[in-house]
């Protein structure tokens with residue numbers, strides 16, 4: 604059953620899911636999980652090593668395995684990895700289980716935030732070499748074109764480029780509280796009535 608208060612944060616690498624997630628959970632009074640961190644605990648190895656030693660397909664299977672353990676929970680914020688929605692079993696599970704929130708950032712801002720990072724295997728060259736900011740921007744444009752359609756299926760979409768992190772958290776808290784209240788009310792109204800013996 605879909606749990607409106609099970610909040611999934613999606614968006615491209617660098618959009619702020621892992622940074623904003625815990626702050627948002629605290630503001631909502633919810634628990635928080637970072638799916639990448641849960642995968643690293645489950646696999647007992649870093650994401651870079653999973654990609655290097657077992658490949659992206661295995662990483663996507665791990666994403667699904669770990670996601671299955673947390674669906675059904677309520678009052679929880681989950682920061683997804685940037686590619687989770689592209690794997691059909693994960694996408695189906697996420698949209699059936701909770702509320703999807705898309706943190707939208709421009710490719711230019713994403714490239715700026717990612718240009719000094721080494722912990723995103725997909726932002727490296729084919730031989731694992733570091734890329735220039737321009738090469739990263741090119742990769743972002745290509746991947747975003749593939750991924751944006753599923754990001755945009757989110758029930759809540761928020762711009763992060765020009766806002767301070769605190770403002771994004773405040774705006775998201777208001778939007779999510781309003782959305783969850785209305786969704787839970789709809790579920791209550793549509794809930795099949797129990798027939799008493801006298802009827």
Ligand SMILES: Nc1ncnc2c1ncn2[C@@H]1O[C@H](COP(=O)(O)OP(=O)(O)O)[C@@H](O)[C@H]1O
Nearest residue numbers: 615616617618619620621622623716763767768
């Ligand atoms: N709204 C923001 N403004 C400025 N820097 C940000 C913002 N969101 C994230 N960052 C920075 O961008 C980098 C990536 O953020 P992160 O939360 O890891 O993104 P994701 O989990 O979506 O890949 C981090 O260094 C973080 O501090």
Ligand SMILES: O=C(O)C1=C[C@@H](OP(=O)(O)O)[C@@H](O)[C@H](O)C1
Nearest residue numbers: 615616617639684685686723724
């Ligand atoms: O874009 C992707 O496919 C990925 C994004 C990463 O998470 P972040 O979005 O937190 O960087 C992590 O799941 C992995 O490196 C794959």
Ligand SMILES: [Mg+2]
Nearest residue numbers: 620621639682
């Ligand atoms: Mg992250």
